[in-house]
Amino acid sequence: MKIIRAKHMGFCFGVSGAINICHKISNDEKNKNKKIYILGMLVHNEYVVNQLSKQGFKIVQELDILQGRDKLQRGDIVIIRAHGTSEKIFEILNKKKVEIYDATCIFVTQIRKTLVKMEENGYDILFIGDKNHPEVKGIISFGKNVTVCNDLEELKNIVIDPKKKYCLLTQTTLNKKKLEKIKSYLENNYQNVKILDKVCGATQVRQEAVEELAQQVDMLIVIGGKTSSNTKKLYDISLNFNPNTYLVQDENDLRKEWFEGKKKIGITAGASTPEEIVIKIENQIRGIH
Numbered sequence: 001m002k003i004i005r006a007k008h009m010g011f012c013f014g015v016s017g018a019i020n021i022c023h024k025i026s027n028d029e030k031n032k033n034k035k036i037y038i039l040g041m042l043v044h045n046e047y048v049v050n051q052l053s054k055q056g057f058k059i060v061q062e063l064d065i066l067q068g069r070d071k072l073q074r075g076d077i078v079i080i081r082a083h084g085t086s087e088k089i090f091e092i093l094n095k096k097k098v099e100i101y102d103a104t105c106i107f108v109t110q111i112r113k114t115l116v117k118m119e120e121n122g123y124d125i126l127f128i129g130d131k132n133h134p135e136v137k138g139i140i141s142f143g144k145n146v147t148v149c150n151d152l153e154e155l156k157n158i159v160i161d162p163k164k165k166y167c168l169l170t171q172t173t174l175n176k177k178k179l180e181k182i183k184s185y186l187e188n189n190y191q192n193v194k195i196l197d198k199v200c201g202a203t204q205v206r207q208e209a210v211e212e213l214a215q216q217v218d219m220l221i222v223i224g225g226k227t228s229s230n231t232k233k234l235y236d237i238s239l240n241f242n243p244n245t246y247l248v249q250d251e252n253d254l255r256k257e258w259f260e261g262k263k264k265i266g267i268t269a270g271a272s273t274p275e276e277i278v279i280k281i282e283n284q285i286r287g288i289h
């Protein structure tokens, strides 16, 4: 039995950056007596979130802030999670005079800024992504004329006015292949849509790597949080090439029967999955065989 890791997997730049910001803030002497909150899940991984709460970080939910049920006090620290938040939350936090540290990944911030700039330049925005994902909700809250579509089918139902200018933006974790289809549909049918490809580099290399690996192995384990969008995309891509693909959160999700007769086992992990979890899973697999 051989375990083969994807060429690119695990923590991305944005996730490590957000975790580092948290540690830097809590290690800073001047914050010694302050309450430090993280807005929602810093990154979409239960293990990382549990580790942070063990280290003393509190969590404040977006909904509680919006409904005035939070316990935030003037001077408390609030760290904005890696996938960002809405304009309204920033507004409320500023009014509460809490100290805001923005750990939003720069790729998410760049999309938000581009959206605002393109609207100022007269473009309506077509946004491809999951409208229920906090990243998308946060980004589009900064716009006025935004239509969100999950995929090409939904996009085809949108009325695109030939007299208007449109700009297409995407969620950072969008499947590249999905985007290529959307691009060619728009380029073949409309002259008035400017396409700005904003899939982040970390997502792209992880998706390419899992596609390659899924074709070389007998089975593939995708490791990541249940709410992690990029993990789910890795799973979908792998499944497309290899029916023996399984998504697990940690070693407890592994099932012995999956491994029967399998010699080459591929492994990948979402951008918010820590190395400790990957190692635990590899050890457990070796124990099964």
Ligand code: F3S
Binding pocket: 012, 013, 014, 015, 082, 105, 106, 107, 108, 172, 173, 200, 201, 202, 203, 230, 271
């Ligand atoms: Fe940022 Fe891409 Fe990671 S958007 S958080 S570098 S998956």
